[in-house]
Amino acid sequence: MEISIKAGEIVGLLYDAFLKQYKNPNDPDTLKSLNRLCMRLVFCLYAEHAGIFGRCLMFHDYLEQFNTRYMHYALGLLFRVLDQREEERYIYLPSSLAAFPYVSGGLFADGDVAIPPFTDEIRDLLLNKASQGFDWSDISPTIFGAVFEATLNPETRRRKGMHYTSIENIHKVIDPLFLDGLNEELEKIKGLAAVRTRERRLKEFQEKLASLQFLDPAAGSGNFLTETYLCLRRLENQVLELLMKGQIAMAFDTVSPIKVGISQFHGMEINDFAVTVAKTASWIAENQMMRETENIVLMDLDFLPLKTSANIVEGNALRLDWNDVVGKEKLDYIMGTPPFVGYSLQSRSQKSDILPLYVDENNKTYNTAGKIYYVAGWYWKASEMIQGTAIRTALVSTNSITQGEQVAGVWKPLYDRFGIHIDFAHRTFVWDSEASAKAHVHCVIVGFSVVKNEKKKMLYSGGKESHVENINPYLVDGPNVFIDSRKTPLCDVPEMVYGNKPADGGFLFLDSKERMEVINREPEIAQYIRKIYGATEFINNKDRYCLWLVGVSPAIIRQSRFISDRIEKVKQFRLKSTKDATRKSAETPFLFQEIRHPNEEYIVVPRHSSENRKYIPFGFVKHDIIASDAVQIIPKATLYHYGVLVSYVHMAWVRAVCGRMKSVYRYSKDIVYNNFPWPNPTDEQKQKIEQTAQAILDARDLYPDASFADLYDDATMPLELRAEHQKNDRAVMEAYGFPVKGFSESDYVAELMKMYQGLVSQT
Numbered sequence: 001m002e003i004s005i006k007a008g009e010i011v012g013l014l015y016d017a018f019l020k021q022y023k024n025p026n027d028p029d030t031l032k033s034l035n036r037l038c039m040r041l042v043f044c045l046y047a048e049h050a051g052i053f054g055r056c057l058m059f060h061d062y063l064e065q066f067n068t069r070y071m072h073y074a075l076g077l078l079f080r081v082l083d084q085r086e087e088e089r090y091i092y093l094p095s096s097l098a099a100f101p102y103v104s105g106g107l108f109a110d111g112d113v114a115i116p117p118f119t120d121e122i123r124d125l126l127l128n129k130a131s132q133g134f135d136w137s138d139i140s141p142t143i144f145g146a147v148f149e150a151t152l153n154p155e156t157r158r159r160k161g162m163h164y165t166s167i168e169n170i171h172k173v174i175d176p177l178f179l180d181g182l183n184e185e186l187e188k189i190k191g192l193a194a195v196r197t198r199e200r201r202l203k204e205f206q207e208k209l210a211s212l213q214f215l216d217p218a219a220g221s222g223n224f225l226t227e228t229y230l231c232l233r234r235l236e237n238q239v240l241e242l243l244m245k246g247q248i249a250m251a252f253d254t255v256s257p258i259k260v261g262i263s264q265f266h267g268m269e270i271n272d273f274a275v276t277v278a279k280t281a282s283w284i285a286e287n288q289m290m291r292e293t294e295n296i297v298l299m300d301l302d303f304l305p306l307k308t309s310a311n312i313v314e315g316n317a318l319r320l321d322w323n324d325v326v327g328k329e330k331l332d333y334i335m336g337t338p339p340f341v342g343y344s345l346q347s348r349s350q351k352s353d354i355l356p357l358y359v360d361e362n363n364k365t366y367n368t369a370g371k372i373y374y375v376a377g378w379y380w381k382a383s384e385m386i387q388g389t390a391i392r393t394a395l396v397s398t399n400s401i402t403q404g405e406q407v408a409g410v411w412k413p414l415y416d417r418f419g420i421h422i423d424f425a426h427r428t429f430v431w432d433s434e435a436s437a438k439a440h441v442h443c444v445i446v447g448f449s450v451v452k453n454e455k456k457k458m459l460y461s462g463g464k465e466s467h468v469e470n471i472n473p474y475l476v477d478g479p480n481v482f483i484d485s486r487k488t489p490l491c492d493v494p495e496m497v498y499g500n501k502p503a504d505g506g507f508l509f510l511d512s513k514e515r516m517e518v519i520n521r522e523p524e525i526a527q528y529i530r531k532i533y534g535a536t537e538f539i540n541n542k543d544r545y546c547l548w549l550v551g552v553s554p555a556i557i558r559q560s561r562f563i564s565d566r567i568e569k570v571k572q573f574r575l576k577s578t579k580d581a582t583r584k585s586a587e588t589p590f591l592f593q594e595i596r597h598p599n600e601e602y603i604v605v606p607r608h609s610s611e612n613r614k615y616i617p618f619g620f621v622k623h624d625i626i627a628s629d630a631v632q633i634i635p636k637a638t639l640y641h642y643g644v645l646v647s648y649v650h651m652a653w654v655r656a657v658c659g660r661m662k663s664v665y666r667y668s669k670d671i672v673y674n675n676f677p678w679p680n681p682t683d684e685q686k687q688k689i690e691q692t693a694q695a696i697l698d699a700r701d702l703y704p705d706a707s708f709a710d711l712y713d714d715a716t717m718p719l720e721l722r723a724e725h726q727k728n729d730r731a732v733m734e735a736y737g738f739p740v741k742g743f744s745e746s747d748y749v750a751e752l753m754k755m756y757q758g759l760v761s762q763t
Helices: 002-019 028-050 058-064 068-082 120-132 141-151 154-158 167-190 195-211 223-244 272-297 348-354 376-385 406-418 512-521 523-528 535-540 554-559 561-575 580-587 639-645 648-657 669-673 683-701 719-736 745-762
Strands: 214-216 265-269 311-314 333-336 392-398 421-431 441-449 457-461 464-468 529-533 545-547 602-606 619-621 631-635 659-661 664-666
Touching: 002 028, 002 120, 002 141, 028 058, 028 120, 028 141, 028 272, 058 068, 058 120, 068 120, 141 167, 141 223, 141 272, 167 195, 167 223, 167 333, 167 392, 167 421, 167 441, 167 457, 195 223, 214 223, 223 265, 223 272, 223 333, 265 272, 272 311, 333 376, 348 376, 376 392, 376 406, 376 441, 392 421, 512 523, 512 529, 512 545, 523 529, 523 561, 529 535, 535 602, 545 561, 554 561, 561 580, 602 639, 619 683, 639 648, 639 683, 639 719, 648 669, 648 719, 648 745, 683 719
Parallel strands: 214 265, 214 333, 265 311, 333 392, 421 457
Antiparallel strands: 392 441, 421 441, 457 464, 529 545, 602 619, 602 631, 659 664
16 A cells, blocks of 8 residues: 555656646646656556566666657657567667567557656656656555546646545455355365365356456446456465466466456446556556466466456446446446535536436436435446346445435335345445545445345444344335435424524624623613524534514614614625525515524424434523524423433434434434334323433533533533433333343334334325
8 A cells, every 4th residue: 555655656746747848738638648648657667667578677777878858759769669569660679679568458559648858857756766766566556546546637636635445445345245255155165175076166166257247337547346356366366276286387388377357347437537547557457466376377477468458438327328338148246436426516417417317117207316416326327237137236325325315315216116125235434545635435335236135134334244134225224114304293293393594694693792792882782682592502502692683663673773784784685695585585684584483492403413422412492592593493392202302212213314414413304303203102101201301401400511512422421411311211212112121223223114114104
């Protein structure tokens, strides 16, 4: 990994130095030419250290004989020679050029690479730092391909960081998809006692490896395909080692014993340069594995000229026919990490990619198609591709598609139209890159198919794995349910509503300092300045205030210079809005745009809360405190309702079905609250919940100086509060009829989903 990243840094230095020499450095053709130049240089640097050219530092020694002024001519001449068969070359070539082998493979075929004049800096970089000062032979093609693409990609260079997939994360996909099974199969063959049977089975296993076909429909620099190729070749080398038993491979004569080839790997990628990088990475991988095979079979194998390459097609995967890339009758596995783009961030072109895909049997677009993530397009195309086959698929996605309203929008059509089922899954984890500026993306991995799976389904979570009966689209061991948005509660409980929406440009709000200054100037308006809670203020006990002028006489409003000034600014802000409703509300600039304030005590539910809390802090608030739309509120709620909502059972439901912002909980009334299956307690059980709920509130009151952020931090949560929550948890579990011990969180969620199914069927 360190070698590969260092190699990427060297390429970056060469890139920057060459770019300064071009006459039009911002021209797209210039950048394309520079990318191809760097790619050819990488191959030459690798080839001279890996023995492909014949001897170490052959590329270095050829260029070193020219002074700086003529080096770009010498390099261009070398590129032409590398693309010529030896019998077709100029008969009087200098020996320093004639010694280079014919490469082929299209790498040096095009003459569209403009090589700018060298500088002394470029000469020193190339000869001393990149060639003589660095050994390229042990770079990882899986990592370096991605580093190389990121280094030469203007967008990632502007972001000053590379986002590419670690080998560890690639194995989270390919191991359960196929590699674990292949390793187990080889181990069983190794254990066979009968020599002839074992040899026959080893040869059959090698043929099987050579027959497998793989597709990455979002190939990028090909790291999934490259790593898979390396893994298959390592398995094949184990087979060859067992068959050879250290003997010289006389039986092979001039025929290569290698059967696994890079032509088994197929991909689609919209970026033309990434396609070329992927092919180059596959050649490096092929050479490295061939060297390992040579040490096993004790014979020299010909790497050049390049004969095959990974079959990666340039184009938009959501518009291509995947069967044109590789026929479904040949294909075994689909894998990869398609792009993560939220529906609100999708371009018009990306929307037009998705909408024609998500259609029902009557070719009518699903209602939810306009609000699903871009990655869903790959799930649809894969589900369509695997129909009537044994193809298995595993894709990496943003965790959002297994949460909240995305689940019904993305997955229900796939289950209804294609009959897919999930074979294994990794629940939310951080998808780190191996880059200097790491990109942290919260992801899931979903492996699915339509063919019957005889094996137990595997669910991975927090570094642990478990065998489960079923994995539903929420990645929970439970029934396949799709929790749709509901406007009213499924059970007979008080309605939850949004807090009051200001749409004011911030002009109806005051901080503590502003409030004191205003009251000192105009003490008569103090009664119209009310405390307000959003999620941040509520959880962190921060003081914030607002002008609350509901029912206030116009005469009072006009008499206050401060109020008059603020509402005029609100009016101007609203008039400039592009939304009709906001412009309309400019007629009443002294009021919040939407008012839903109760005249009684109510429960506050933060819309966003840290995932690190076992319990989301809900709380009762007096009616004289205003709630903004950063929270949701439940008027008419009782201690019983509060006790159930702050229980571990409800929190398990929240964690399973709520949306997320990255990993932060996003509590939705229409998805989480309105669909929550409430218990049917006896009077005694209900009374017990009320008692434990009050005990939680009393335990909080013991620490009046502590915020909810303090009280519900797992490291600082007071013992009294933790104990009362645990008592409340047990009371709620008993009301549901759930066992207090022996149930995991996923068990509670599975039972709740069964209850949800029953309630929905009744309604």
